[in-house]
Amino acid sequence: MSESMVQVTNVTKIYERGTQQVEVLHGLTLQIPRGDFVALMGPSGSGKTTLLNLIGGLDQPTSGEVWVGGSRIDRMPSGQLAAWRARNVGFVFQFYNLIPVLTAEGNVELPLLLTKLSAAQRRKNAAVALQVVGLADRAGHKPSELSGGQEQRVAIARALVSDPQILVCDEPTGDLDRKTADDILGLLQVLNRDHGKTIVMVTHDPKAAEFARRTLHLEKGQLLEQSAA
Amino acid sequence: MTKTGFVIANLFRKRTRTILTLLSVTMAFLLFGLLQSVNYLFSAGADALGATRLMTQARVSFTQSLPLSMVPKLESVPGVARVAYSQWFGGIWQDNTPVFVFSVDPARYHDVYPEYVMPEAQWREFARTRTAMVAGRQIADKYGWKVGQHIPISSNIYPQKNGSKAWAFDLVGIFDGKDEDWKKRTNQVLINHDYFDEANQFVKGRTNFYILRLTDADKAQSVIRTVDAMFENSLDETKTQTEKEFNLSFVKQLGDIGLIVRWILFAVFFTLLLVVGNTMAQSVRERIPELAVLKTLGFSDGAVLGFVIAEAFALCALGGLVGLVLASLAGAALEKGTGGQFALHLSGWVWLLGLITIVLMSLAVGLLPGLRAQRLRIVDALAGR
Amino acid sequence: MLRQILAVTGINIRAIPQRWTSSLVIVIGLAGVVAVFTALLAMAGGFENTLRATGRNDAAIVMRGGSDAELNSVLDRASDDLIEQAAGIRTGTDGRPEASAEMMIIAELMRKDDARPGVSGANVTVRGVEPAGFALRPQLKIVAGRTFTPGLRELIVGSGLVRQFQGTGVGQTVRMRGTDWTIVGIFAAGDSHDSEMWTDINVARTTFNRTGSSSVLVALEGPDGLDRLKASLAGDPRLTVDVVRERDYFIGQTRQFRQNIGVLAGVVTIIMGLGAAFAALNSMYAAVAARGKEIATLRALGFGGAPVAVSVLIESLLLALIGGVLGALVAYLLFNDLTVSTMGQSFTQVVFDFKVTPQLVQRGLVIAVVIGMVGGLLPAVRAARLPVTTGLREL
Ligand SMILES: Nc1ncnc2c1ncn2[C@@H]1O[C@H](COP(=O)(O)OP(=O)(O)OP(=O)(O)O)[C@@H](O)[C@H]1O
Numbered sequence A: 001m002s003e004s005m006v007q008v009t010n011v012t013k014i015y016e017r018g019t020q021q022v023e024v025l026h027g028l029t030l031q032i033p034r035g036d037f038v039a040l041m042g043p044s045g046s047g048k049t050t051l052l053n054l055i056g057g058l059d060q061p062t063s064g065e066v067w068v069g070g071s072r073i074d075r076m077p078s079g080q081l082a083a084w085r086a087r088n089v090g091f092v093f094q095f096y097n098l099i100p101v102l103t104a105e106g107n108v109e110l111p112l113l114l115t116k117l118s119a120a121q122r123r124k125n126a127a128v129a130l131q132v133v134g135l136a137d138r139a140g141h142k143p144s145e146l147s148g149g150q151e152q153r154v155a156i157a158r159a160l161v162s163d164p165q166i167l168v169c170d171e172p173t174g175d176l177d178r179k180t181a182d183d184i185l186g187l188l189q190v191l192n193r194d195h196g197k198t199i200v201m202v203t204h205d206p207k208a209a210e211f212a213r214r215t216l217h218l219e220k221g222q223l224l225e226q227s228a229a
Numbered sequence B: 001m002t003k004t005g006f007v008i009a010n011l012f013r014k015r016t017r018t019i020l021t022l023l024s025v026t027m028a029f030l031l032f033g034l035l036q037s038v039n040y041l042f043s044a045g046a047d048a049l050g051a052t053r054l055m056t057q058a059r060v061s062f063t064q065s066l067p068l069s070m071v072p073k074l075e076s077v078p079g080v081a082r083v084a085y086s087q088w089f090g091g092i093w094q095d096n097t098p099v100f101v102f103s104v105d106p107a108r109y110h111d112v113y114p115e116y117v118m119p120e121a122q123w124r125e126f127a128r129t130r131t132a133m134v135a136g137r138q139i140a141d142k143y144g145w146k147v148g149q150h151i152p153i154s155s156n157i158y159p160q161k162n163g164s165k166a167w168a169f170d171l172v173g174i175f176d177g178k179d180e181d182w183k184k185r186t187n188q189v190l191i192n193h194d195y196f197d198e199a200n201q202f203v204k205g206r207t208n209f210y211i212l213r214l215t216d217a218d219k220a221q222s223v224i225r226t227v228d229a230m231f232e233n234s235l236d237e238t239k240t241q242t243e244k245e246f247n248l249s250f251v252k253q254l255g256d257i258g259l260i261v262r263w264i265l266f267a268v269f270f271t272l273l274l275v276v277g278n279t280m281a282q283s284v285r286e287r288i289p290e291l292a293v294l295k296t297l298g299f300s301d302g303a304v305l306g307f308v309i310a311e312a313f314a315l316c317a318l319g320g321l322v323g324l325v326l327a328s329l330a331g332a333a334l335e336k337g338t339g340g341q342f343a344l345h346l347s348g349w350v351w352l353l354g355l356i357t358i359v360l361m362s363l364a365v366g367l368l369p370g371l372r373a374q375r376l377r378i379v380d381a382l383a384g385r
Numbered sequence C: 001m002l003r004q005i006l007a008v009t010g011i012n013i014r015a016i017p018q019r020w021t022s023s024l025v026i027v028i029g030l031a032g033v034v035a036v037f038t039a040l041l042a043m044a045g046g047f048e049n050t051l052r053a054t055g056r057n058d059a060a061i062v063m064r065g066g067s068d069a070e071l072n073s074v075l076d077r078a079s080d081d082l083i084e085q086a087a088g089i090r091t092g093t094d095g096r097p098e099a100s101a102e103m104m105i106i107a108e109l110m111r112k113d114d115a116r117p118g119v120s121g122a123n124v125t126v127r128g129v130e131p132a133g134f135a136l137r138p139q140l141k142i143v144a145g146r147t148f149t150p151g152l153r154e155l156i157v158g159s160g161l162v163r164q165f166q167g168t169g170v171g172q173t174v175r176m177r178g179t180d181w182t183i184v185g186i187f188a189a190g191d192s193h194d195s196e197m198w199t200d201i202n203v204a205r206t207t208f209n210r211t212g213s214s215s216v217l218v219a220l221e222g223p224d225g226l227d228r229l230k231a232s233l234a235g236d237p238r239l240t241v242d243v244v245r246e247r248d249y250f251i252g253q254t255r256q257f258r259q260n261i262g263v264l265a266g267v268v269t270i271i272m273g274l275g276a277a278f279a280a281l282n283s284m285y286a287a288v289a290a291r292g293k294e295i296a297t298l299r300a301l302g303f304g305g306a307p308v309a310v311s312v313l314i315e316s317l318l319l320a321l322i323g324g325v326l327g328a329l330v331a332y333l334l335f336n337d338l339t340v341s342t343m344g345q346s347f348t349q350v351v352f353d354f355k356v357t358p359q360l361v362q363r364g365l366v367i368a369v370v371i372g373m374v375g376g377l378l379p380a381v382r383a384a385r386l387p388v389t390t391g392l393r394e395l
């Protein structure tokens, strides 16, 4: 864990709500080493999703710098940023956000349409990703035919398939029961340990945070003390 | 899975809605195909005609006849290679079916219209036999006429010397067109002018049209000027036009019908724009989070716009092509049903126009929702804002 | 039951503004169908009115046997005289039989909207008449200038032609057979003669090198006049002629046009109507889907399936009817009294006005209601069948 995967320096994020300005993050600085698994906790409205979106390149800060995987992304033009996301980040959301008209396999294959891979190669990679999450036998099912836990596994496979350096997860188990949640978290742990993925995960659940290597606490847009898991 | 596969999958996400929209589009293009073909039918076939032939008629109107004494004068005009003439007979087949019958000089007609093919022996037979007639392939097939038959045709204008309007002719040959275009113009009957001239009660030594074959097409304008000037201020003032203009002038008689067809199509497509536009807008509206996910995965704003437009295009193209094919089939059925008389086939031109319309429609209905999708901010869309 | 229907329908209709685009699809779709249908039939109706108004019941037109139309008919001078002396013809105020030998000639005029003047015009009828020709058409009035002087190359022009063609004002000239003819007056008859130019038949005869006429128009004497005329003419071995009551002759001329426009209107209305019905189905399905939860709630509260279905149907019919009225209005505003011209039976132009009549509007609205019914029925059934539980789970 020598080199840093994420380097957020003095970042401020201000949202404009009509004429009103809401400062969500105030001069936040954060460093996450390569290969880390960080849980991000904090009360609702504290800015967790905001921070996660900055790290994942979905949004950009009002000021400050964001470096991820050696690229500075806080000022990257949107087209370039999209291509960067495709190569470097995998996303997992609370509500899975699968495309309902595609099968599990199709959903996993979707990000690969942005690569130069051949159709056969794409299928193969998708199959491998589904294998990793343990859903090879459900490849042909549509999201509506899967359980919540299975949907989330498909979402993780989709996040993995283009082999990103970092996985960004926003309350990935927020909608699941304890047992299923633990399965998913175990899977993330395996990905971190055995596949070397850096993971940043927002959660409200202290039990979930225990799966991470360490936990960061965010309150009113500022980081509190760090605690090792 | 491919990008195309993805677009198609999205298109059928609400099956009933998509199929119903497709059916609306299909109906619109069916109508488009049929009406444009009618329009084209009226405005042409004229494209097949070059400018190597001119038609000369009386300036008052073609119903007025011109004296045959004009033939040598017309032949003397520089640029005129050969002169033929043709007289409207007002033919009636059986009880009440009008047929196109023209009385012509066989040898001259043959020289001026090399596009009509028939064995030379039959052309000679046509010239030699006073009561001869030759028929185009289409009309002969339609009425089942065979060479050698004696065919009764009456005239609604010209009685014979004995006062009877019932005529009859010997079919000595059947001519066809040299290519597809000309094969479609074989719906007429030709009779021998020498015989007509002598046997009818009303006219002697006159004809409705002269057909001038030019030495080359460049001479058309100068020949037109020379001929019309030659007869100016005489009792038989002429009007000379290229064969194409002449054909178009018949269409003109239909007057404002073309205008009405345009109005209908305008109404149809205005409505259609709304129908398909609404479908596309609905489909994008309910898919906002999905579109945001696509962007999250790294699809650029342009790519997302592309997906929406592609979807609109798929919708218009699928419905449009089915509609045009249906129009083709309906046209072909109509052509068969009327024995080729009403040749409502979808020409290449109508297809081209149809394809252009499909593309324009796709843009019109895809652009607004597409731009909305393009401008979508991921963070807001994911949060349902 | 009725109260339930009213309650549910009220809720539906109040919700229309929230999904106005799909409602608009039904309205505009049907407006299009009804407008096109009404316009096409208004055209056919206008054409027919013009020709129907032309013929009289107590007049007959005599043409050479087997001619079908005046344009084809040729009568020689001797025949003209024989016809005018036949039985069954009323005697005019001058003591002579009220009959007019008339010659029909076709001339070309340029339309006013023709972008490329001078190339080819549209055919119009020039009618050479005898003095009795005016007595036989008492509806014809000179509205500008004066009538032509017999023996001179002068024309009077119908008011329809004046509106549609270039160079037809009083004082202008029309060129025929190498000579200029002066327009000295304009007449209006309110029928298809308004699309003609008239002149003295004797001038026409000399100019066009003909001796006889195309037809003879005669006034019939008494109710059995036509039969007496027919018998008298058939009995003369020197004549082969057809006799037709004038009104029947003109009505016969509308047959072809009526047929063509009828087919056009039928095909266009059916195809457009299908398209609109699919669109309406789509919108109503969407409306039902959007209200799935609300419908389920109503059902859970104890409303029956039928009121829900009926309310969907009512909504669809209401939108369709609004569309139909809109379409009829558009057709009326755009097309009523619009003057156009097209080719009549005798190859010449007939100028006529579109007529949007109450009956046409009524038929258009019936079509709208039928399509609205088709569009509402299946979605109504679906709404009624919607299982309460799935509906509540939705959304
Ligand atoms: N686009 C936006 N416009 C305006 N305000 C916003 C926007 N996005 C977030 N906010 C505000 O910023 C604050 C932080 O939001 P954020 O979504 O980061 O919170 P969170 O910590 O993820 O909360 P939760 O645990 O509920 O998901 C909130 O007060 C929110 O209302």
Ligand SMILES: [Mg+2]
Residues within 6 Å of the ligand: A048, A049, A050
């Ligand atoms: Mg959050």
